[in-house]
Amino acid sequence: MKHTQLAFLIALSLGLAACGGSSDDTPVNVDTGVGVDDGTEDTGDETQGSTDEPNDEGTIYGPFSTGSTAEPVAVYFDLDTQSQITLTEEEAAVNTQWDIGFQRTNVFLNTHQEAPVSLYFTGNNADFFDDEGNAIADSFLNATADSELDDYLTVTASDIPDDAEFVSDSETQVIGTTFYNYDTTTHVVSAADDVYYIVSSDDNYTKFHVTDIVTEGYGMGELTLNVMHQSVLDGQTEFAEAVAVSANLVGCTEAAYIDFDLQQTVTASDDWDISIPCSDGAGEFAINLADDASVLRTDAQTYAGVDDAAAAFYGFSSETVSAYAISENNWYYYDSSSHLLYSQFGVYLIKAGDTVFKMQITSYYDEAGTSGNYSFRSDALTAE
Known part of the structure; x- marks a missing residue:
């Protein structure tokens, strides 16, 4: 996996896959038979x-x-x-x-x-x-x-x-601010533990949700996730039992990185799946995807696993869509x-x-x- 943060999504997402490929025939108005531009020549506003x-x-x-x-x-x-x-x-x-x-x-x-x-x-x-x-x-x-x-x-x-x-x-974000709740009266931040995400990365799938957030000043001192990994490469068709993974962000000087295959924190030079950026000695309230990962927001019950053959139809996307x-x-x-x-x-x-x-x-x-x-x-x- 690449180690850089997810680049901002291009204006048009590629969408779900379906059967078939491109056609070489010139498209026509099916009622009138009038030919229309097939997109093979750059004609500007013509x-x-x-x-x-x-x-x-x-x-x-x-x-x-x-x-x-x-x-x-x-x-x-x-x-x-x-x-x-x-x-x-x-x-x-x-x-x-x-x-x-x-x-x-x-x-x-x-x-x-x-x-x-x-x-x-x-x-x-x-x-x-x-x-x-x-x-x-x-x-x-x-x-x-x-x-x-x-x-x-x-x-x-x-x-x-x-x-x-x-x-x-x-434009919206799949993860964005949805992994935590903020009480405007008490100013307390808590984990939105009923919101789940499925990440597609390295030909495998991982379902996770945030279970605990410990604040540090205006940032996060510790972030704990429940990680349920599905190793397609090992023949798994359902998510495994949840494993708790915590990232300690107190006094941080750089982002924290988590590898879902290993189900643990790693360094920036390792193959990681998500990162938590750091600012002023604490974690920012953000979760970033690796460049080659995609994500789907869901709930606790909907998916027990991902059917790899039909994964293209699940609606995985980049973080910003x-x-x-x-x-x-x-x-x-x-x-x-x-x-x-x-x-x-x-x-x-x-x-x-x-x-x-x-x-x-x-x-x-x-x-x-x-x-x-x-x-x-x-x-x-x-x-x-």
């Missing part, structure tokens, strides 16, 4: 795929290829012109023309416009879930773009909520039998500038079954 005549409501755009898991490609789409804009990630970070982007399973909004693009979920697919909120698998597996067209067409400008209901993308507005009501259903992603055919309202658009993702695969190829509907909503 747009392709739009026509002089407006498309019929419910026209499906795509498929737009977002590459493979190993080589992801971001697709940037301008809702005003209903066309793709070819940009590098660096260009997209300052470009204000695109409204919505796609990269593997992630769907993200442009937060660089004067008013960040924002999203609202209409809740149109409530019948795809039972009374307890559990997904009804057959509803997703049997739904098609044709069967869910009416759901899309019935959404009109009258369904646009107040601006306060729209949510933009933001983009919190996508669409994730609260995500666009896909994952079928654990086929390992395929099915659209939930949710209808989203997207506010870009003064215009509100509706959008429905219809597929994540092209005709050859290659994943990462988005097709979707999108139309501007105007008062009737």
Whole structure:
């Protein structure tokens, strides 16, 4: 493992993996046959795929290829012109023309416009879930773009909520301040021992939570974790019994390091998984991941172990991640039998500038079954 602290996450995370790779076919508007930019040439703000005549409501755009898991490609789409804009990630970070982007399973909004693009979920697919909120698998597996067209067409400008209901993308941290509680009245810091984290590192998995924090001035004098290690390399399929690991930070002059394989503190020159930074002779209230580690926040009961074959679908990420507005009501259903992603055919309202658009993702695969190829509907909503 590398010993440096986790670098700040790039603006777009790579997302969950799914079956298949990239396609070499030029994507087209599946209703009109009009070719669209396939992302192979850097054309800056140039747009392709739009026509002089407006498309019929419910026209499906795509498929737009977002590459493979190993080589992801971001697709940037301008809702005003209903066309793709070819940009590098660096260009997209300052470009204000695109409204919505796609990269593997992630769907993200442009937060660089004067008013960040924002999203609202209409809740149109409530019948795809039972009374307890559990997904009804057959509803997703049997739904098609044709069967869910009416759901899309019935959404009109009258369904646009107040601006306060729209949510933009933001950045958040998986661990961040969630491992401790702070009482603003007594100013006492205590361990949030009901919050668990699973770290993927060195081809193994480790579930841990903080069980005790001893303060030292304005910092941490000692931090104690319960560490439950799963050595995939040794054939383990579940987390082992918890082992207590403590880091003494009183009078520290450098960060403390913990190796989950050894389940003990180590030095900066060793292979470590997490570190606790030091400042003014005490530990800072932070837990940093090694560069090559990823993390998932969970609870005590949900995971007894990690299925290594399906680990790509668990949602592991870097410590600092983009919190996508669409994730609260995500666009896909994952079928654990086929390992395929099915659209939930949710209808989203997207506010870009003064215009509100509706959008429905219809597929994540092209005709050859290659994943990462988005097709979707999108139309501007105007008062009737």
